[in-house]
Amino acid sequence: MGISHWPEGERPREKLIHLGPQALSDAELLAIFLRVGVKGRSAVDLARDLLSEFDGLRPLLEADRGTFCRAHGLGDAKYVQLQAALELSRRHLETLLMRGDALNSPAMVRRFLSAHLRDLGHEVFAALFLDSQHRVLRFEKLFTGTLDAAAVYPREVARRALALNAGAIIFAHNHPSGVAEPSDADRRITTRLVEALGLFDIRVLDHFVVGDGEVTSFAERGWL
Structure with a gap:
């Protein structure tokens, strides 16, 4: 029927x-x-x-x-429709995030980062650049790695932050393994970024690790 x-x-x-x-x-x-x-x-x-x-x-x-x-x-027609719908969803999240203070929308930040990073088959290191009122200026994928690593260069991050006149940054990267537990290397590079950006009075507010259905926050663990 x-x-x-x-x-x-x-x-x-x-x-x-x-x-x-x-x-x-x-x-x-x-x-x-x-x-x-x-x-x-x-x-x-x-x-x-x-x-x-x-x-x-x-x-x-x-x-x-x-x-x-x-x-x-x-078929191709359905595939195109689906990809368009998924991209509209990602852009909708970005529009909502751009409207206000990122720190007042932690759940939305998580959803946004997960939508952009969770399903990638390789590790990507990204940043939400914020102004001094913590409003989003731009989201950028900064470095791309292999299956389980991405080389991150604090000097390049600082240069980009200064170019955007950012006052604060939220970092994020994905773990293609699906496990959102930060590694020792993740903690070390975060410390280096905090130190490098601190020279320019740019605050690192958080670093999220995106896994399969889970997003881990450095700030919530007291690491920042």
Whole structure:
């Protein structure tokens, strides 16, 4: 039976309108994105099949183009739509973050950094450059490394901060292993950055390590 023949309260679109997106299951949300099913399978049935095939929503959203497009019911058009939706979400977070004091939105900072760094297959060291009122000036990915390391140069960080007239910085980097526990090397480079930037009265407010579903804060551990 097609979704149009379902009771209105069970149809994903109507359910979202009346109850909000948080009330829908992963399969129902994915069904709205898919819009239509395939022969003999409704959009919700197809969504459930895909979630089972990819072993969950996140692996589906993170799949590369080749893997995504090989799945039954998907293709280049859906892949393009999905990438556009994900990028809109990242830009929306950035817009919200740019509106106010970053320190008054710690949860949003975490979501923003996770959205930009969590799914990368190599280590990236990034920074949120802030003005003296802790408003975001710019987010930049500064250094890129291999699977488990990125060379970070305090002199280059200081030069960029001065060019942006930053008064403070929040650092972040990802661990492709998925483990958000800071290493000894992470702590050493943070100390060097604090010392280098302190010469120019630029404060390091925090350093986040982004893992698989977890973001660890140096400041919360009392390391800054």
